[in-house]
Amino acid sequence: MLDTAVSEHAGHLVDPYNVETLDVLGPVVQFLTPPRDDEPCVMRGTIPPGVIVPLHSHADPETFIQMSGEIERLSQSPEGFVWVSIRPGDIFHVPGGAKHAFRNLSTGPAVMILVSTSTIGRFFREIGKPITGESRHSDPPSADAMQHFLKTAAAYGYWNATPEENASVGLSSTPR
Template sequence: MTSPLDHPAILTRLAEGAGLPALDVFGPQVEFLTMIEDGSNEVCVMRGVIPPGVTVPLHQHDDFEDFYILAGGHQVLVEEGGRLEWRDAQAGDYVRVPGSVPHAHRNLSDRPAVDLIITTPRMGRFFKEIGRPVGAPPPTPEEVTRFVHTALRYGYQLGTSEENAAVGIDLPAFNL
């Protein structure tokens, strides 16, 4: 199977999508541009879309994540001088999130934000495990519980409701 990156025009098409199956990862959507199953990839490359109004809550994990913003923009919560601060990221910006650093994303605009995401194959496996079909109904409490348990199994730390509220993120209430 050839990768979409084998096509010379892929960088001009990534903002619109590579035509690959996408997964909803609890708000954002990802398309895998490199395969993670064959074991030969040292990184996982995805096209990510954060729809308007979607927030990725505060979290951290050992895996690095690099984001090159292809289209639109969003805010990234990063640690600066021991404090968490929101920074605007627009098309053409590159955001590096080292492993074990708390971070979050939110798209406050009326347009989707499209990123090229470079991370570890382990992070790709996590996304595949928790991913749902694009267009699926909102997650049930059982699906949220499965997400939380999967994140913990991977060693990911999810921010509490209080930690999220402290940085301006209001989490929906679920009975977990």
């Protein structure tokens, strides 16, 4: 007789509609695989229309697979920063330590699969606010939420651009 209980160490189907979901200062992150040491963390990210992720960097590499919607990602080249449009089916890789940012200038949400480290997953858990039910709308981050974000990012060794650095690449300093 087969044991019907699923072990966390056995291969299994993931129900993407029944996973931990967080509001991470505007973007929504859903853990398709939980952050576990020495394992990649796979997430579905949704960036609503008009939302930005300011210029930042961290040691963790990230690979984004665009599923739907369109988003612009800021990439650094020897000539400087350049905005790149990412469409469904595109794959965008950010090596550890690379400065990058995102903005959704479209009228619809941009949905992507993100593959990164368990460290990024734990960071999102520390700064994110759990979302339950059908609602995916969130208010702009409060001053307290931003302070918590900056303090937590510093504890992880993550770099965040100043308002002036964000403005120089075409971003407001506040996510949204």
